[in-house]
Amino acid sequence: QKEVEQNSGPLSVPEGAIASLNCTYSDRVSQSFFWYRQYSGKSPELIMSIYSNGDKEDGRFTAQLNKASQYVSLLIRDSQPSDSATYLCAPQRGSQGNLIFGKGTKLSVKP
Amino acid sequence: DVKVTQSSRYLVKRTGEKVFLECVQDMDHENMFWYRQDPGLGLRLIYFSYDVKMKEKGDIPEGYSVSREKKERFSLILESASTNQTSMYLCASTPGRDYGYTFGSGTRLTVV
Numbered sequence: 450q451k452e453v454e455q456n457s458g459p460l461s462v463p464e465g466a467i468a469s470l471n472c473t474y475s476d477r478v479s480q481s482f483f484w485y486r487q488y489s490g491k492s493p494e495l496i497m498s499i500y501s502n503g504d505k506e507d508g509r510f511t512a513q514l515n516k517a518s519q520y521v522s523l524l525i526r527d528s529q530p531s532d533s534a535t536y537l538c539a540p541q542r543g544s545q546g547n548l549i550f551g552k553g554t555k556l557s558v559k560p
Numbered sequence: 561d562v563k564v565t566q567s568s569r570y571l572v573k574r575t576g577e578k579v580f581l582e583c584v585q586d587m588d589h590e591n592m593f594w595y596r597q598d599p600g601l602g603l604r605l606i607y608f609s610y611d612v613k614m615k616e617k618g619d620i621p622e623g624y625s626v627s628r629e630k631k632e633r634f635s636l637i638l639e640s641a642s643t644n645q646t647s648m649y650l651c652a653s654t655p656g657r658d659y660g661y662t663f664g665s666g667t668r669l670t671v672v
Contacts, residue, residue, distance in 0.1 A: 480658070481657075481658045483660045483661075485660075491665075491666075492650055492663040492664060492665050492666045493603075493650075493661075493663050494663070495660040495661065495662070498659075498660050500658070537602075537603070539660075541657075545608075545616070546610075546657040547593060547605055547608055548660075548661060549605075550602055550603040551602065552600070552601070552602035
């Protein structure tokens with residue numbers, strides 16, 4: 450089983466729609482979870498963190514965490530063409546504390 | 561804003577050369593990391609450090625070493641560069657265990 454699994458995409462959504470990005474992880478001890486956005490040719494940029502089960506909202510972004518199912522997701526409301534990027538899920542490794550990155554989901558928002 | 565600076569954006573080196581990649585952060589962060597990113601393989605952890613003069617191996621440390629003599633600086637060393645070390649190298653820092661990382665802009669290294 451891979452440590453972090455994400456659908457590679459591309460996920461294509463029309464402008465104004467909700468984009469839903471999903472991630473599963475294998476480390477049951479993980480306590481902290483992060484979402485990064487990476488534009489082509491750029492380095493990853495932190496956009497959301499979540500530590501407790503449930504939803505966390507920040508502007509157009511909502512992160513959802515279910516530790517029992519080892520599942521974390523990111524919703525982007527009112528998607529814009531500028532949201533087109535690769536989104537990386539990164540749970541914290543329970544034993545060492547460093548982040549394990551998924552390979553990312555490529556999102557394309559069509560005008 | 562936290563700034564993580566990597567000394568070179570692009571680097572071309574010859575096989576067998578010793579290569580130094582430098583990373584400096586300006587926010588007194590305790591923890592620093594080196595990753596490489598390759599198409600289809602994602603981000604893979606090479607080495608990390610939670611304190612000055614401390615280092616821990618990540619998932620792919622072979623062929624690499626690191627140095628952290630000062631808190632703000634974390635250097636990645638390729639002892640004898642090989643073509644399979646051609647990659648994008650990303651440095652990151654964080655103030656503590658449960659915080660997200662801030663990444664540098666990356667160094668694209670080509671070994672010929």
